[in-house]
Amino acid sequence: NAGVTQTPKFQVLKTGQSMTLQCAQDMNHNSMYWYRQDPGMGLRLIYYSASEGTTDKGEVPNGYNVSRLNKREFSLRLESAAPSQTSVYFCASSADRPNQPQHFGDGTRLSIL
Amino acid sequence: SQELEQSPQSLIVQEGKNLTINCTSSKTLYGLYWYKQKYGEGLIFLMMLQKGGEEKSHEKITAKLDEKKQQSSLHITASQPSHAGIYLCGADVGGTSYGKLTFGQGTILTVHP
Numbered sequence: 001n002a003g004v005t006q007t008p009k010f011q012v013l014k015t016g017q018s019m020t021l022q023c024a025q026d027m028n029h030n031s032m033y034w035y036r037q038d039p040g041m042g043l044r045l046i047y048y049s050a051s052e053g054t055t056d057k058g059e060v061p062n063g064y065n066v067s068r069l070n071k072r073e074f075s076l077r078l079e080s081a082a083p084s085q086t087s088v089y090f091c092a093s094s095a096d097r098p099n100q101p102q103h104f105g106d107g108t109r110l111s112i113l
Numbered sequence: 114s115q116e117l118e119q120s121p122q123s124l125i126v127q128e129g130k131n132l133t134i135n136c137t138s139s140k141t142l143y144g145l146y147w148y149k150q151k152y153g154e155g156l157i158f159l160m161m162l163q164k165g166g167e168e169k170s171h172e173k174i175t176a177k178l179d180e181k182k183q184q185s186s187l188h189i190t191a192s193q194p195s196h197a198g199i200y201l202c203g204a205d206v207g208g209t210s211y212g213k214l215t216f217g218q219g220t221i222l223t224v225h226p
Contacts, residue, residue: 043216104155
């Protein structure tokens with residue numbers, strides 16, 4: 001079972017470059033999320049999407065944009081990468097019923113020089 | 114400051130020892146999720162607690178949610194090297210929008226054989 005698939009797994013960028021992180025889920029979930037994980041800070045929500053066609057800001061949205069392309073796919077874009085965006089990025093999805101766990105991808109390790 | 118505080122931040126134990134990780138909030142927890150993360154991988158869902166006083170077990174891992182629903186503990190009995198990793202608690206601390214979770218900063222567990 002694929003679950004949540006993220007691409008790429010690793011990426012190195014130069015300051016000012018742009019890139020899009022891809023995420024796809026095959027569990028027919030309505031809700032999808034993007035988090036970043038930094039040492040000592042746990043997971044922080046960047047953006048989320050409660051359903052196809054809707055997106056909302058999370059705790060740390062500055063410098064990012066998202067697109068919910070369809071029910072399966074939710075992408076995260078860095079328009080002008082900054083060293084402060086060096087992090088591990090996780091995508092997750094969940095069913096839109098109360099008390100349902102989020103299912104996570106394996107993450108994208110992004111370094112910005 | 115973190116809405117969810119985990120303690121300890123790191124833990125080193127000898128194989129066979131018992132250990133406890135705590136997750137504390139100043140707000141009522143509407144659904145508390147425990148996840149485990151191995152280095153370089155995504156988060157694996159362990160268990161979810163909802164009701165005050167609730168306790169759940171999976172193999173040698175037991176999680177409890179206190180009566181006031183403001184603290185949860187994760188207890189591992191007779192630890193093994195396979196238990197090593199990062200343990201994170203996540204919770205809906207607002208009770209207004211299920212799906213969106215706040216995470217603690219994580220506890221790094223090392224088990225020496």
